[in-house]
Amino acid sequence: xxxxxxxxxxxxxxxxxxxxxxxxxxxxxxxxxxxxxxxxxxxxxxxxxxxxxxxxxxxxxxxxxxxxxxxxxxxxxxxxxxxxxxxxxxxxxxxxxxxxxxxxxxxxxxxxxxxxxxxxxxxxxxxx
Amino acid sequence: xxxxxxxxxxxxxxxxxxxxxxxxxxxxxxxxxxxxxxxxxxxxxxxxxxxxxxxxxxxxxxxxxxxxxxxxxxxxxxxxxxxxxxxxxxxxxxxxxxxxxxxxxxxxxxxxxxxxxxxxxxxxxxxx
DNA sequence: CCGCATCCTTCTTGATACTG
DNA sequence: CAGTATCAAGAAGGATGCGG
Numbered sequence: 001x002x003x004x005x006x007x008x009x010x011x012x013x014x015x016x017x018x019x020x021x022x023x024x025x026x027x028x029x030x031x032x033x034x035x036x037x038x039x040x041x042x043x044x045x046x047x048x049x050x051x052x053x054x055x056x057x058x059x060x061x062x063x064x065x066x067x068x069x070x071x072x073x074x075x076x077x078x079x080x081x082x083x084x085x086x087x088x089x090x091x092x093x094x095x096x097x098x099x100x101x102x103x104x105x106x107x108x109x110x111x112x113x114x115x116x117x118x119x120x121x122x123x124x125x126x127x128x
Numbered sequence: 129x130x131x132x133x134x135x136x137x138x139x140x141x142x143x144x145x146x147x148x149x150x151x152x153x154x155x156x157x158x159x160x161x162x163x164x165x166x167x168x169x170x171x172x173x174x175x176x177x178x179x180x181x182x183x184x185x186x187x188x189x190x191x192x193x194x195x196x197x198x199x200x201x202x203x204x205x206x207x208x209x210x211x212x213x214x215x216x217x218x219x220x221x222x223x224x225x226x227x228x229x230x231x232x233x234x235x236x237x238x239x240x241x242x243x244x245x246x247x248x249x250x251x252x253x254x255x256x
Numbered sequence: 257c258c259g260c261a262t263c264c265t266t267c268t269t270g271a272t273a274c275t276g
Numbered sequence: 277c278a279g280t281a282t283c284a285a286g287a288a289g290g291a292t293g294c295g296g
Contacts, residue, residue: 013230014155014223016237027142040278078277094229095142101222102141109144168258179290184259205257
């Protein structure tokens with residue numbers, strides 16, 4: 001992981017977890033894989049706006065951290081599938097309360113994954 | 129908040145929450161204020177290594193987001209205290225499971241806040 | 257003591273083109 | 277299809293000095 005701290009250890013568990021999910025697209029990857037396994041191209045389309053370089057880099061980091069499993073079918077044309085490991089699923093579970101908090105307290109968050117009202121509001125906190 | 133997305137809304141609640149706690153020292157600030165209110169200088173010493181500029185910037189962002197409360201006593205010499213708002217406390221609560229996950233699955237995380245065994249390990253995931 | 261202003265370095269991300 | 281290489285841009289963080 002590129003953002004991994006090298007100098008010393010972490011200060012607390014959240015600090016450490018933030019290092020694993022710190023990439024711009026990391027949680028979106030986890031969220032997509034939560035539903036089902038995805039191929040590389042599927043993920044790229046699901047995470048609209050991500051570039052191949054960044055997606056590959058994030059996937060590599062998540063794989064190194066044991067969060068996602070990469071399965072290369074060794075076919076032609078190439079087929080590679082990414083899925084969550086048990087550790088990845090446990091991370092998603094630990095992330096759930098934070099997601100609830102965000103949906104409850106921040107404007108501009110869609111209520112449910114995949115569809116629904118995409119808020120166009122100025123992303124201001126509700127309960128401020 | 130500097131990192132606030134301007135183009136469109138968030139993709140999910142975690143995405144949005146990450147935008148609030150995304151700063152390098154944000155969760156450490158929350159963690160310090162969880163225990164008790166801190167003066168600016170106290171915070172600076174508690175977060176060893178942070179610079180005044182960055183600390184002030186993060187505090188301002190957290191204040192704008194309704195996470196921390198800033199109380200200026202208007203004295204000379206200046207005295208300002210920072211504390212968590214109810215929203216800030218609820219954010220900390222939502223962060224707790226993530227902290228547990230980090231402590232359980234990442235090496236180099238001290239078991240409890242404030243003291244204890246600071247791991248010097250290579251920060252590799254345990255349960256990979 | 258609290259905090260801002262300026263300048264600068266590093267890290268992260270993005271655009272584009274190319275390969276097996 | 278699934279990536280890698282190279283180049284470039286932008287944001288976050290840090291160093292230092294000044295002001296109320």
